[in-house]
Amino acid sequence: MPYLGSEDVVKELKKALCNPHVQADRLRYRNVIQRVIRMPKLDQWGQAEVLNFLLRYQPRSEEELFDILNLLDSFLKSSSPGVVMGATKLFLILAKKFPHVQTDVLVQVKGPLLAACSSESRELCFAALCHVRQILHSLPGHFSSHYKKFFCFYSEPHYIKLQKVEVLCELVNDENVQQVLEELRGYCTDVSADFAQAAIFAIGGIAKTYTDQCVQILTELLGLRQEHITTVVVQTFRDLVWLCPQCTEAVCQALPGCEENIQDSEGKQALIWLLGVHGERIPNAPYVLEDFVENVKSETFPAVKMELLTALLRLFLSRPAECQDMLGRLLHYCIEEEKDMAVRDRGLFYYRLLLAGIDEVKRILCSPKSDPSLGLLEDQAERPVNSWASDFNTLVPVYGKARWATISKYQRAERQGPELPNTASFATPGPLIPEESKETVQELPDSEALMLVPSCQLTAEYFEKTWFSLKVAHQQVFPWRGAVHPDTLQMALQVVNIQTIAMSRAGAHPWKAYLGAQDDTGCLFLTELLLEPESSEMQISVKQNEPRTETLNSFISVLETVLGTIGDIKS
Amino acid sequence: MISQFFILSSKGDPLIYKDFRGDSGGRDVAELFYRKLTGLPGDESPVVMHHDDRHFIHIRHSGLYLVATTSENISPFSLLELLSRLATLLGDYCGSLSEGTISRNVALVYELLDEVLDYGYVQTTSMEMLRNFIQTEAVVSKPFSLFDLSSVGLIVALGAFQFGAETQQSKVAPSSAASRPILTSRSDQSQKNEVFLDVVERLSVLIASNGSLLKVDVQGEIRLKSFLPSGSEMRIGLTEEFCVGKSELRGYGPGIRVDEVSFHSSVLLEEFESHRILRLQPPQGELTVMRYQLSDDLPSPLPFRLFPSVQWDRGSGRLQVYLKLRCDLPPKSQALNVRLHLPLPRGVVSLSQELSGPEQKAELGEGALRWDLPRVQGGSQLSGLFQMDVPGLPGPPGQAPSTSAPLGLGPASLSFELPRHTCSGLQVRFLRLAFRPCGNANPHKWVRHLSHSDAYVIRI
Numbered sequence A: 001m002p003y004l005g006s007e008d009v010v011k012e013l014k015k016a017l018c019n020p021h022v023q024a025d026r027l028r029y030r031n032v033i034q035r036v037i038r039m040p041k042l043d044q045w046g047q048a049e050v051l052n053f054l055l056r057y058q059p060r061s062e063e064e065l066f067d068i069l070n071l072l073d074s075f076l077k078s079s080s081p082g083v084v085m086g087a088t089k090l091f092l093i094l095a096k097k098f099p100h101v102q103t104d105v106l107v108q109v110k111g112p113l114l115a116a117c118s119s120e121s122r123e124l125c126f127a128a129l130c131h132v133r134q135i136l137h138s139l140p141g142h143f144s145s146h147y148k149k150f151f152c153f154y155s156e157p158h159y160i161k162l163q164k165v166e167v168l169c170e171l172v173n174d175e176n177v178q179q180v181l182e183e184l185r186g187y188c189t190d191v192s193a194d195f196a197q198a199a200i201f202a203i204g205g206i207a208k209t210y211t212d213q214c215v216q217i218l219t220e221l222l223g224l225r226q227e228h229i230t231t232v233v234v235q236t237f238r239d240l241v242w243l244c245p246q247c248t249e250a251v252c253q254a255l256p257g258c259e260e261n262i263q264d265s266e267g268k269q270a271l272i273w274l275l276g277v278h279g280e281r282i283p284n285a286p287y288v289l290e291d292f293v294e295n296v297k298s299e300t301f302p303a304v305k306m307e308l309l310t311a312l313l314r315l316f317l318s319r320p321a322e323c324q325d326m327l328g329r330l331l332h333y334c335i336e337e338e339k340d341m342a343v344r345d346r347g348l349f350y351y352r353l354l355l356a357g358i359d360e361v362k363r364i365l366c367s368p369k370s371d372p373s374l375g376l377l378e379d380q381a382e383r384p385v386n387s388w389a390s391d392f393n394t395l396v397p398v399y400g401k402a403r404w405a406t407i408s409k410y411q412r413a414e415r416q417g418p419e420l421p422n423t424a425s426f427a428t429p430g431p432l433i434p435e436e437s438k439e440t441v442q443e444l445p446d447s448e449a450l451m452l453v454p455s456c457q458l459t460a461e462y463f464e465k466t467w468f469s470l471k472v473a474h475q476q477v478f479p480w481r482g483a484v485h486p487d488t489l490q491m492a493l494q495v496v497n498i499q500t501i502a503m504s505r506a507g508a509h510p511w512k513a514y515l516g517a518q519d520d521t522g523c524l525f526l527t528e529l530l531l532e533p534e535s536s537e538m539q540i541s542v543k544q545n546e547p548r549t550e551t552l553n554s555f556i557s558v559l560e561t562v563l564g565t566i567g568d569i570k571s
Numbered sequence B: 001m002i003s004q005f006f007i008l009s010s011k012g013d014p015l016i017y018k019d020f021r022g023d024s025g026g027r028d029v030a031e032l033f034y035r036k037l038t039g040l041p042g043d044e045s046p047v048v049m050h051h052d053d054r055h056f057i058h059i060r061h062s063g064l065y066l067v068a069t070t071s072e073n074i075s076p077f078s079l080l081e082l083l084s085r086l087a088t089l090l091g092d093y094c095g096s097l098s099e100g101t102i103s104r105n106v107a108l109v110y111e112l113l114d115e116v117l118d119y120g121y122v123q124t125t126s127m128e129m130l131r132n133f134i135q136t137e138a139v140v141s142k143p144f145s146l147f148d149l150s151s152v153g154l155i156v157a158l159g160a161f162q163f164g165a166e167t168q169q170s171k172v173a174p175s176s177a178a179s180r181p182i183l184t185s186r187s188d189q190s191q192k193n194e195v196f197l198d199v200v201e202r203l204s205v206l207i208a209s210n211g212s213l214l215k216v217d218v219q220g221e222i223r224l225k226s227f228l229p230s231g232s233e234m235r236i237g238l239t240e241e242f243c244v245g246k247s248e249l250r251g252y253g254p255g256i257r258v259d260e261v262s263f264h265s266s267v268l269l270e271e272f273e274s275h276r277i278l279r280l281q282p283p284q285g286e287l288t289v290m291r292y293q294l295s296d297d298l299p300s301p302l303p304f305r306l307f308p309s310v311q312w313d314r315g316s317g318r319l320q321v322y323l324k325l326r327c328d329l330p331p332k333s334q335a336l337n338v339r340l341h342l343p344l345p346r347g348v349v350s351l352s353q354e355l356s357g358p359e360q361k362a363e364l365g366e367g368a369l370r371w372d373l374p375r376v377q378g379g380s381q382l383s384g385l386f387q388m389d390v391p392g393l394p395g396p397p398g399q400a401p402s403t404s405a406p407l408g409l410g411p412a413s414l415s416f417e418l419p420r421h422t423c424s425g426l427q428v429r430f431l432r433l434a435f436r437p438c439g440n441a442n443p444h445k446w447v448r449h450l451s452h453s454d455a456y457v458i459r460i
Helices: A008-018 A020-024 A026-037 A044-054 A062-077 A081-094 A099-108 A110-117 A122-138 A144-150 A158-171 A177-188 A193-206 A211-222 A227-243 A245-254 A265-277 A285-294 A302-318 A320-336 A341-355 A358-365 A372-379 A395-399 A401-419 A435-443 A460-469 A486-495 A549-570 B028-038 B076-094 B099-104 B106-116
Strands: A472-479 A499-503 A511-518 A524-531 A537-544 B004-008 B014-019 B048-051 B054-061 B064-070 B155-157 B171-173 B194-207 B213-226 B234-238 B242-244 B256-258 B260-263 B277-280 B285-295 B304-313 B318-327 B334-343 B351-355 B361-365 B368-377 B381-389 B412-419 B428-433 B444-458
Touching (some): A026 A044, A044 A081, A062 A081, A062 A099, A081 A099, A081 A110, A081 B076, A110 A144, A110 B260, A122 A158, A122 A395, A122 B054, A122 B076, A144 A177, A144 B213, A158 A177, A177 A211, A193 A227, A211 A245, A227 A245, A265 A285, A265 A302, A285 A302, A302 A341, A302 A358, A395 B048, A460 A511, A486 A549, A524 A549, B014 B028, B028 B048, B064 B076, B076 B099, B076 B106, B099 B106, B256 B285, B277 B285, B304 B412, B318 B334, B318 B368, B368 B381, B428 B444
Parallel strands (some): B194 B444, B242 B256
Antiparallel strands (some): A472 A537, A499 A511, A511 A524, B004 B014, B155 B171, B155 B444, B194 B213, B234 B277, B234 B428, B260 B285, B318 B381, B334 B368, B334 B412, B351 B381
């Protein structure tokens, strides 16, 4: 803290925050806070720091909470965005049981956030936009009346424009939809192809709620006949038809003619899919597909060929007369000349399917053409404020949650990697264990001296022989939800030196795995994991070649920890 | 908490590198940062990037990259603020922030960094504190000359010499006058006593194709750059009709209304309610005294209106755009460096133009039409007729020329500067200094009002 480290008040505050006895004495604590925040030397960096300190404090009662919040209220009006955001975060976290207080705070912080969004510093503007999006996830209507603040300027850098488009897409409501769509339409013809495509996708996102207006705009865009626009519009149509079946008619009318302006793989796939699934409503669908069949030899993307096979077979079911001949030609090409194995296999598969009879083909290929429930699921993503309050005013919203997850996972692996000892010495006492893995360790009971040997290499035959010769030493069930990701599990087990002998594929029913491990005394642990399709429990059976209960117990707790961790990650 | 701080030139050459904690790899991070920045995929933002367990956070300031690295999940707002504060400080100490000034003042910059940050923690950023520690003098490339009249920017001084007596002397100083280093106490007194006060407004406007106003947004700032000794008190008087919020009413007539105001923490507001006077004791250097925002209703008419008419003959692919630009400023004011930018449909090949004045210039570039008007007098009207061929946009043949614009045309955006004009109408009535300098030299006070466009977009 700036020249404040020596200030007695700060020392006292630091001490107070670490000391439960002082915290328990409410008045004394309040006094400390008050003295610190009134300190004239406390500049904005100091204020941000103090707010960060206060995060550690947990008020005991409601009265106490509001008392503290009142003390700190002035920070919300600070002219420095860093302090305002720090205060907001503190308020959100302290008031985690009072949603209306949280909403009030977010209303108060609206002004400073919007000011930061139109700040001269692009970088600050970007960080603010990211936080606006974060708030919108929980309070969708929060910024709706300020939608004009999020219109893009020509001179803004690309990354700000993209964020603004996302924000616009999220705050749309009945009152502003017309203006927002008009603005977005302007972006679709932007010089930058990336930005234009982002705008089109955004319109597609809004179309889930305001279908008619959006489909009309998208259809107009097709009239531009520009490759980069047409391909994205067609992809948007594909997703839209799947989620909102009511717009199928309009989409089908818009499609004819756009095949001339699509060159890339994604766009072609989308168009072919649409022609196949809804071909009976598009008069010239067979002829468009015929063009693709004619040129299949020069087609470079295998994915397009696969899509073409499926689409043509589907169209054949609804319009057999027009498609029979070219389906034959396509199958012939795919089976006889195609070099890509996946495409060839798909061709052969459909050929054999056709041999089985047309009813069989219908039964297999005529899946539902839309699934509106999927869209509803996506909309339900509205999250409570508490789920992100601790991430507020950190780098998490700036990176985006998904990217942050990969970054932090990578970092943890990076940090842990070299520190993990060679033998899985989970039971070595405290100081040697890296900070991060402490949590895992604490869950373990005090297992005496289980040292699993990393180099234990059991062959499958040896395992099988031993497995059948031994009796089950321990059997238990472990709560488990959903499917298993074998790769993750295998990796996790490797870390603790448990070797995977055999494992079923993901999604197999019942799912089984056989594991082997050996400790430093030569004692073997053989394990079977069994997941029955209906039950929500994983059955664990362990066999041991030397009957020693304490090592058995520690082995089981290691195994449980691993399974527990994997289960947590998944859910 | 910052691990490293460095400054890169726009081409990626490291100018300054400082490692505060010694916890992460050496100097090559600067190079790594630049490589990451230039190789970034289009959909990711460059503001925050990461490599291994290190986050790079940077701002771009006058063509330089100011980068901080950290391995903690810290507040982006505070860090970005710190970086811009550093930029301001460096600007204050070196005169202005540019590759040249930084490389001439490397020692000073390191000294400053040492004082501002310790082991990656902020110590202080206040001029007040820092002036006690910074010993190095800034190296200025060319001797500073107050009356370098080749400069374009205008700063008008209010009556400078007596308290309260507003003798409207119209003295003009070049805009570069403010870009000199804050001098330390040891330098001579004669140059010292100057204070620059800028009222700067950024205007962003969106006008619909039928001429109706969709959005007006004014972001205003009162910036002070003081070369006076610290602790000297000054009073800034604003227009008395200045109202904050929708409901407040002051004086006669519509008044000057803003939606939100925030002040720097050192501003004393006792006289603000009654007389609209800000009292403060500014430290040396730059300081944003007040920030304000205004949206949706503007007291004065918009500075520019554009009346476009478009003729679009689909058959022959001929596109004719007639633009009439009216400047609604008061006749005495003028707009400078006006540039109109009009995106065109793809595939425009030729351009023929008829412009209303000889000093104007129009050209095609990057799929857009650019029309430059160096100087536009208030109340004047300018026009340009542009004819283009757009062969790449085939439409249904045999249609009569239509007035509807083809897709891909527009929206037009204008950029300009309005010297001596504020869109909100806010003016600084007076700037009074409540101190007698020790020497005989009277302090010079320079006040400037300026508006410029942030985004001025007109849909067609």
